Amino acid sequence: GQQLNQSPQSMFIQEGEDVSMNCTSSSIFNTWLWYKQEPGEGPVLLIALYKAGELTSNGRLTAQFGITRKDSFLNISASIPSDVGIYFCAGPHANSGYALNFGKGTSLLVTP
């Protein structure tokens, strides 16, 4: 089945630093999604990408859909303590077209 490889697994940074994480897929995706999950909560959609090469921003967050359609990255600029959480990339599930296949997540810790 599809494999989503997300890196890094975790990041420990200081407030104000920029963050970059990426995701690669073993197969071509038509959609890339980035979610944030806080402890004890469901994931919340941050950015959705629908076209190869697309670069989309949401406040301090920027994500790009790779040209090969097999990768995507998420950048967070000027991190703040409330950015703490686990960030997941996701794409369409192979078996259930409308469900999602998630990466393993990047755990972000931000120190003041």
Added chain:
Amino acid sequence: GAVVSQHPSRVICKSGTSVKIECRSLDFQATTMFWYRQFPKQSLMLMATSNEGSKATYEQGVEKDKFLINHASLTLSTLTVTSAHPEDSSFYICSAKTGADTEAFFGQGTRLTVV
């Protein structure tokens, strides 16, 4: 955005009992709902897809007789964990969509602990 609500948010049950988790779309009609399971420090794994009025489609390795899914209305899907065992302890999350070209909205999750 659309709101998906799960109930309960956390539940503790004894081994061998059954637990029902509800997933409701509060301000939209969800033709399709999904159930995911997330073990500690791991990713979300799809368990099943349910369409209103029809039987759920389960992913490989998910026992349909153990995880009963009912999607009887356009705003409610339920997941019943039957004869729960400690290894069923996990975070269960649902999501709901209104149609093919819409994003899925996630519930806040249900923490199940089987003792």
